[in-house]
Amino acid sequence: MTETRFAVDSSTSAADAVTAVRDWVTEHVPAAWREAGERGGAAAIRAVRSREEYAQWYPVFGASGLVVPTWPAEYGGLGVSLDVARAIDGALAPYNLGRLNPLGLNLCAPALFAHGTEEQRLRFLPPIVRNEERWCQLFSEPGAGSDLASLATRAELDGDEWRVTGQKVWTTWAHESEFAVMLARTDASLTKRKGITYFLLELDQPGVDIRPLRHITGEADFNEVFLDGARVPESQRVGDVGDGWRVANATLSSERQMVAGAGSGGVDRIGGLGVEHAIDLAVKRGRSAEQMVRQRLAGLYAEERIRAWTNQRARAGAAAGKPPGPGSSVGKLHSCEVNQRLQVLATDLLGMDALAWESDAPDYDSSLPHEVHGMLRSRANTIEGGTSEVNRNIVGERVLGLPREPDPFKDTPWAEVPRS
Secondary structure, three states: OOOOOOOOOOOOOHHHHHHHHHHHHHHHOOHHHHHHHHHHHHHHHHHHOOHHHHHHHHHHHHHHOOOOOOOOHHHOOOOOOHHHHHHHHHHHHHHOOOOOOHHHHHHHHHHHHHHOOHHHHHHHHHHHHOOOOOEEEEOOEOOEOOOHHHOOOEEEEEOOEEEEEEEEOOOOOHHHOOEEEEEEEOOOOOEOOOOEEEEEEEOOOOOEEEEEEOOOOOOOOEEEEEEEEEEEEHHHEEOOOOEHHHHHHHHHHHHHHHOOOOOOOOOOOOOOOOHHHHHHHHHHOOOOOOHHHHHHHHHHHHHHHHHHHHHHHHHHHHHOOOOOOOOHHHHHHHHHHHHHHHHHHHHHHHHHHHOOOOOOOOOHHHHOOHHHHHHHHHOOOOOOOOOHHHHHHHHHHHHOOOOOOOOOOOOOEHHHOOOO
C-alpha cells in the first residue's frame, strides 16, 4: 500500500489543504466511489459501495489523519486549525467518507482529552481513529437510567487492578466492541456523585457477558452486559478515584452533541432519512400539492436548517477547545423530536402501504419499508443519549439558571439511599 498520510501541517492554508485533499482523493479513493460521489452524492455512492467494502478500505482513511484533522498528529490527526479542518471536510463531503467508531471518537476521546494521562491518549486515541479498537459505553443500569448517578456496579481495588461486578444495559454496539468506557462505584459511603470512578474496560475477558437486546424493528444494536469480577488495570482508570462523575460529564456532553443531528459532526440522525427524502417521496406519491403536506414539509425543512446551524456553532466551539457543555442538550433535545416528526410524516406519505406488506424475508427487519423502519427506530430518539426530560432539566438548570430539582437524598451516603 502506498503512503496514505495526508501531507499538511499547522502552516498549511485552507486553499492549499483543499488542493491536497483533491490529490489524496484521486490517489486513494476507489474510482467508482469518486465518480458516483461527483455524479450523484451519497445516494449514488451507496449504489456502488457496500458497508463491508467501506470498512475494508477504511484503514486507508484512518491512517491519513483526515478523520480528525484538528487532533494533534501524535493522536492520529493533522494538527490543523479549525478553518483548515472546515475546508478539508468541505472537500471530502462529496465522497461520503463517514467516520467509523463514532463512540470511540465522540465518547471516549473527549474524556481522555479532558482528564486522561498522556500515556492513555497515546495508547488509545490512534487505534480509535484507525477503527482498530471499537468502543461502547457502560453507563446505564436497570436501576440507574435517568438517574445515572445512582448506579450500583461496584469496583474494588485488588493490587494493581480493579475487580468490577454489576450489570449495565442499553449498551449500543457492545457486541461489536473491544473496549468500553465505564462508570463504577468505588465508595458507597459517599454521596452518589462522589463515590463513582471512570474506567476503560477491555471487553474480551472472563467475567464479561454481553447479551443482545432486539429493537421493535428487528435488529439488535443494544445489549445488556453482565460483569462478574471483570478486571481493569489501574493504568486504565481515568481521572482520580471518586471523581468519575466529573469525567463522565465530558462523555455525556459529547454524546448529546454526537446525536444532535445535522452539522453535529456525529450521527446525522438515528432512524430514517432526511427531509429531502420526504420531499421526494411527497412528489412521487402525488401529494406535494396538498396544503397540509407542504406546510409540514416546509416547517421541518426550516427546523432541519436551524438545527444544522446550531450544531455547527457547537462543533466549532468544540474544535476550538471549548467543552460541549450543557448547551449540547439543546441540540439533542431539538434533534430527536424533529426527527420523530419527520419520520412520522414519511410514513404518512406512504399511506396504506405503511400498514401491511408481503415479504418472504426470514428476518422481518429486512422486509420493513424504509420509512416504516425509520419511524419505528426513531421512537427511541427521545430516550437514548439522555431522555428529553433529563435534557430539559439540564437546559433549565445549567443554561437558564432555574432552581435545581429537589433531591431529598442529595447529602445522603449512597449506601443509605432507598433503592428498588
